Amino acid sequence: MSDRDDKNSAWNVPPSQYLSSRPAQFQLPSAPESLYITMRDGCRIAADIYIPQAGPQAEQFPTLLIFTPYYRRFETDGNVAEAAPAAARYRDFFVPRGYAVVVVDVRGTGASFGTRDALRSPTERDDYGEVAEWTVRQPWSNGVIGSTGISYVGAAACFLASTGHPAVKAIAPLFGVSDIYSEQLYPGGLVSKVWTQAYSNLMVAMDHDRRDLIRQISYYEDPGLQGPHRVDQDTDGSLLAAAINEHRGNFSLADAAGEFAFRDEGMLHNPEFTLAVCSPYHYLDQISPEVPIYSVSGWFDGAGYANGAITRFLTRANPKDRLLLGPWDHGARTNVSPWREQEAPEFNLLAELLRFFDTHLMGDDAGLAAEAPIHYYNVHAEHWQSSAVWPPVSTRTRFNLSAGNKLTESSAGQSVDSFKVDFETSSGKQTRYERLGAATIVDYYPDWSDCSAAMLHYETAPVAEPMSVAGHAVATLRMAVDQGDASIFVYLSEVDVEGNVFYMTEGMLRAIHRKTSEAPAEYVTAWPFRSYHRADASRLEVGVATDFVIPLLPVAWTLKKGSRLRVSISGADAGHFVPMPYGRPPVFSVHAGIGGSFVEVPLQSAIA
Numbered sequence: 001m002s003d004r005d006d007k008n009s010a011w012n013v014p015p016s017q018y019l020s021s022r023p024a025q026f027q028l029p030s031a032p033e034s035l036y037i038t039m040r041d042g043c044r045i046a047a048d049i050y051i052p053q054a055g056p057q058a059e060q061f062p063t064l065l066i067f068t069p070y071y072r073r074f075e076t077d078g079n080v081a082e083a084a085p086a087a088a089r090y091r092d093f094f095v096p097r098g099y100a101v102v103v104v105d106v107r108g109t110g111a112s113f114g115t116r117d118a119l120r121s122p123t124e125r126d127d128y129g130e131v132a133e134w135t136v137r138q139p140w141s142n143g144v145i146g147s148t149g150i151s152y153v154g155a156a157a158c159f160l161a162s163t164g165h166p167a168v169k170a171i172a173p174l175f176g177v178s179d180i181y182s183e184q185l186y187p188g189g190l191v192s193k194v195w196t197q198a199y200s201n202l203m204v205a206m207d208h209d210r211r212d213l214i215r216q217i218s219y220y221e222d223p224g225l226q227g228p229h230r231v232d233q234d235t236d237g238s239l240l241a242a243a244i245n246e247h248r249g250n251f252s253l254a255d256a257a258g259e260f261a262f263r264d265e266g267m268l269h270n271p272e273f274t275l276a277v278c279s280p281y282h283y284l285d286q287i288s289p290e291v292p293i294y295s296v297s298g299w300f301d302g303a304g305y306a307n308g309a310i311t312r313f314l315t316r317a318n319p320k321d322r323l324l325l326g327p328w329d330h331g332a333r334t335n336v337s338p339w340r341e342q343e344a345p346e347f348n349l350l351a352e353l354l355r356f357f358d359t360h361l362m363g364d365d366a367g368l369a370a371e372a373p374i375h376y377y378n379v380h381a382e383h384w385q386s387s388a389v390w391p392p393v394s395t396r397t398r399f400n401l402s403a404g405n406k407l408t409e410s411s412a413g414q415s416v417d418s419f420k421v422d423f424e425t426s427s428g429k430q431t432r433y434e435r436l437g438a439a440t441i442v443d444y445y446p447d448w449s450d451c452s453a454a455m456l457h458y459e460t461a462p463v464a465e466p467m468s469v470a471g472h473a474v475a476t477l478r479m480a481v482d483q484g485d486a487s488i489f490v491y492l493s494e495v496d497v498e499g500n501v502f503y504m505t506e507g508m509l510r511a512i513h514r515k516t517s518e519a520p521a522e523y524v525t526a527w528p529f530r531s532y533h534r535a536d537a538s539r540l541e542v543g544v545a546t547d548f549v550i551p552l553l554p555v556a557w558t559l560k561k562g563s564r565l566r567v568s569i570s571g572a573d574a575g576h577f578v579p580m581p582y583g584r585p586p587v588f589s590v591h592a593g594i595g596g597s598f599v600e601v602p603l604q605s606a607i608a
Contacts, residue, residue, distance in 0.1 A: 001382030010384035024096030026052035046111035080224035129163035162283035170360035178308030189510035198437030298328025391471030421571030471602035507552035527551035
């Protein structure tokens with residue numbers, strides 16, 4: 001099936017219908033104006049400016065600011081289809097509809113000068129405010145600014161809004177992290193190997209202008225891409241060369257990751273420089289309630305980016321904010337549903353953003369207030385749904401892990417299922433994590449049945465009618481471990497009537513971080529929260545049954561009649577996370593039955 005917006009009535013006016021009422025009225029410039037903007041410390045930041053041309057009216061426009069570390073534009077040999085892959089979608093869509101678009105190489109990247117000492121450092125955040133001030137002083141600006149973008153660029157939109165610049169009127173972070181620690185670098189307290197190394201390799205390739213390395217990355221394989229584009233004044237390339245030379249002082253994520261093993265601890269040379277100061281949630285209260293946020297993510301969006309979108313929505317509790325969760329991977333490059341019609345998403349996300357920005361930047365009555373604030377896609381039901389609240393399903397069904405590898409709503413007897421962890425167990429090589437490592441994934445978890453075969457499973461009886469899951473399932477494992485630490489993974493799957501096994505979602509936990517606590521006001525959750533502070537960490541009592549509360553990543557999914565819900569337990573995900581404890585595969589003894597393990601699932605009948 002398709003993720004198109006016109007298959008049911010989740011919207012009063014579907015995005016595609018709204019787009020039909022907003023045709024292009026302007027033309028793109030033949031080339032952007034490209035220049036340096038000088039920051040307070042003298043650092044020169046490269047920017048490309050696209051101004052609507054040959055339109056019916058107005059010489060001043062609202063502006064969308066795009067802050068990217070992935071080159072605002074490439075130099076090319078003239079044979080490539082697109083020189084600005086990071087910005088083209090916004091340029092080609094919004095400029096013809098009356099928006100100026102300014103694309104900026106963030107400090108220490110592209111053609112900009114300076115160095116990066118972290119992901120979205122406080123210094124970089126201050127740059128965003130200065131770029132906003134420069135923008136509103138330009139003759140083509142009407143003094144109104146918005147921002148959007150995917151991943152890093154989406155989180156940068158949050159940073160921009162948090163500067164408090166009065167011109168910023170609305171932002172739309174797409175697939176953007178809120179808390180770097182729990183959603184990206186250390187989900188469940190376990191370091192993300194694939195993302196850490198892949199991101200470090202990507203930034204060395206780009207920041208150092210290593211074209212031989214860039215071409216090893218699927219996004220940039222075209223040999224016609226020839227490094228970062230010079231600004232207009234740099235006719236001989238000397239400024240670009242000087243900027244790239246400064247980039248050699250940039251930090252390496254792979255080198256620095258180990259210093260952030262606990263959320264409250266920073267770099268040894270600067271203990272106050274924690275991941276919080278690089279995370280959008282840390283500044284969320286500095287975004288005016290008059291600045292609406294449209295948060296967008298997908299069910300397979302990395303290690304927890306959907307959590308970032310949801311907590312942003314819950315924390316602000318702002319009636320002007322919106323939330324969209326689709327059947328997508330990171331950046332919506334792929335429709336992840338096994339029942340899709342085609343691999344590429346068909347939902348017109350830009351049309352939905354246009355309606356949002358038309359409302360808040362153009363001041364148009366686009367009918368947005370009549371729409372539900374939340375839209376989410378239900379996989380296997382293959383349609384969009386709307387909700388006024390998160391989670392959309394308030395009822396939770398408790399399934400007890402029971403003897404005979406069963407999941408039952410009743411509980412009887414007691415049993416223990418023991419197994420020794422195999423550190424080679426893996427969720428595969430076509431997962432939500434490879435996509436974070438800049439790999440192109442077309443089919444997700446195609447070998448899930450084989451990959452999960454060695455895990456410990458528990459299954460429900462076949463469901464008598466279609467049942468819909470929507471929200472965060474939470475597993476509580478009562479389990480003894482014969483080591484002082486462990487890495488614990490829990491998966492949900494649908495097993496259909498023919499025995500096919502479909503990956504739904506997962507959660508993970510490093511055992512020393514098992515203590516839960518109340519979520520802070522700056523990071524409101526609808527799932528169990530933990531601090532990941534050193535003071536809250538403790539080694540396990542060897543052989544003692546202990547409760548591990550593990551929230552799984554959110555998903556909306558319908559189990560078809562006759563399918564079974566499966567819970568799988570593992571002690572490793574090779575290639576994605578470092579197994580614990582180092583070199584000592586533990587034995588897990590899972591307690592089932594009365595007083596044992598269980599999973600709570602947000603579940604309701606899918607029959608209207």
